[in-house]
Amino acid sequence: MAATYYCADSENGHHINDPSEDALFDLISELNDVDNTFIVIQPDEDDPAWFASVAVLDEGGYEIVRRDTTRREHEVNTETSTGQIANDLIVWLAARDFPGRSTQQASTF
Template identity: 70%
Template sequence: MPAEYYRADSENGDHIEDPSEDALYMLFDDLNDSDNTFVVIRPDEAAPVWSASVTVLDEGGYEVVRRDSTRREHEVVTETSIGRIALDLTIWMAARDHPERAARAER
């Protein structure tokens, strides 16, 4: 069964369906600059219209990319606090459209 809202996948193969803010924090805390450099979060759909990614920067900190094609949003920021990243992304993702969720609710 696919995630109801979204899923998070890290480079090292960790996968969490509908991760909480705390689960995102743990995924980000596991990032390093050698073999687990990024996490991608997106709806569990064939052609997601939005996504977010968090990538470790060589010079320290993290690059956060948010994209939403339906709202024509593309934002790239750097951040040093994984707690702040997890909170901001949780809030941002809650405001995204979830077509699959709406389709399941109509059934």
């Protein structure tokens, strides 16, 4: 079954469709500098317009890359807290465009 919105894949072969913040936390916590050095989160489609990745740094901590070609976004940050990374990713992922999902519009009262 394909992901509704996006999937997360780790170097060691773990694949999770539409991961929750807790699932992202677990995937990030399992990263190491030997055989599971990164995860990639992106839409489950050919040639996705955006992605995020988390990679282990040699000096400790993680490098987080967020890229969205439709919004001309490309950010590279470092962080040491797996909880903060998972939270930041969930917030960033919620703002992505997904086919078939209605766009949110602000209304004034």
